[in-house]
Amino acid sequence: MIERRPVLDFVSHAVLIIGVAIIAFPVYVAFVASTQTAAQITGSNPLSLVPGNNIVSSYTLALMGGKVAAGGTIPPGWPMLWISFVVAMVIALGKIAISIISAFAIVYFRFPFRGLVFWMIFITLMLPVEVRIGPTYQVVADLGLINTYAGLTVPLIASATATFLFRQFFLTVPDELAEAARIDGAGPMRFFMDILLPLSKTTMAALFVIQFIYGWNQYLWPLIATTSEDMYPIVLGIKRAIFGEIYVEWNVVMATAILAMIPPAIVVILMQKWFVKGLVDTEK
């Protein structure tokens, strides 16, 4: 604190509280809607902002599925949550695994075409999956990977953010460590497993948070790479519930939206320190 400015302090708190309220408001409305019945929501003008008493039934329907009063059938949500979880884990862990070893090779070895390999990986940073969506679909379809976990995850692993983060980190590891390991007779893999891997823990945690959220929130790719509703991740389930039905069960849609939000939000809040590190490091 450089100087005391009580008025400015008050204004700061006021602005922050208003900001937090605006950020939280849509989620609060969604929560309130998920505690009412579908008829209450569509019949209201406007929606009541006091939670209703239909919370158990909305969330049971969202998780387990079942028939609703209007005649429609709601598919169960928990298999979609499971698919999202598997996809997010495979993308996060897969990316970390393949990038850490390739970064190790690029930093600690000299081999022919090392520069070429480096640039081929680097250029993937530039193009998000959205701009090559059609041909990627054709490749995945030709390989018979539509509606499989491999089809949902592997094309999204093909990006270099993680490789670069590990490369940056390895370059800051003191050379003395590698020298000492060599003098003691340790081979490259021994050095990697016993020295580099334990040192990289923080970087791995940071990457995990970012990539888990990235994988969980994927939308366009699963929309194209799945044709069977059995392989829908939860974010697609939300869309199907709104646009696939004539009569939208808004309470169930909102319950599903809240359920879809919880896992990544928990990851961000519990692993906040690594999240901030991961975000700032991967982008800069």
Place this chain on the structure above:
Amino acid sequence: MEKRVRFKSAWLPWLLVAPQMAVVLVFFFWPAGQTLYQSVLQEDAFGMSRQFVGWQNFERLWEDPSYLDSFYTTAIFSLLVAVLGICIALLLAVMANRVVRGAAIYKTLLIWPYAVAPVVAGVLWLMMFASPWGVVAYALQALGCGWNHLLSGTDAMALIVMASVWKQISYNFLFFLAGLQSVPSSVIEAATIDGASPWRRFWNIVFPLLSPTTFFLLVMNVIYAFFDTFAIVDAATQGGPGKDTSILVYKVYYDGFKALDMGGSAAQSAVLMAIVILLTVFQFRFVEKKVQY
């Protein structure tokens, strides 16, 4: 920067880069090459025949008023998202950097929307503006401003801008906060002793020191608005009413997968690729060098 100490092995480095190279070649270079290749081909809707048409797909795009409209829509949309998102986040970051009490709590409460899937963001905002029961639409009606994003292109654009900004604030906020925390306090102290007001200190010292962060965020927000907002548009407006919110990436998807015009879609993808590459090069070359203090 290079390592002094290296290991020697003829085969190990190849084995180590093999998994990543395989994934990158199959799922990146092959499709990216195909995009460029298809952009010069004309394919019938059943995929039975294709022929080389050179620049025709691009010429078709150039003459297609709906594509130029989509460019215009995307430009307005990304400008609004970037500018609003950056301004709001900067305000919040400056305030959060000032307060001592509760700073950690404010930070936690402001960053979690990063975890919300874009499609969920789109649905949440759609619900607040759904007629007749959406609470915000109702409040606007009561204030005398009618709202109907199903009929009015302006309303629909406002809807996707709000949802996109809402989702992106946390990202911008974190970068601004990191930038503010690296401003040396001695400089601020010196200015305070010289009698500069907080307002003056911000505009003459803090804001110029933040300019690398601001430019970086400008580029990242434009990229976000170009690509990551697909799900928001798809959930909230589906490109409508008419084509009023059909941004470029939505049009690529629609033309390729709904209208089955693969050549046109590939040509659009190629244009998008060029835009991303330009933005990235711009960021590396121009921003990094010119905007340093």
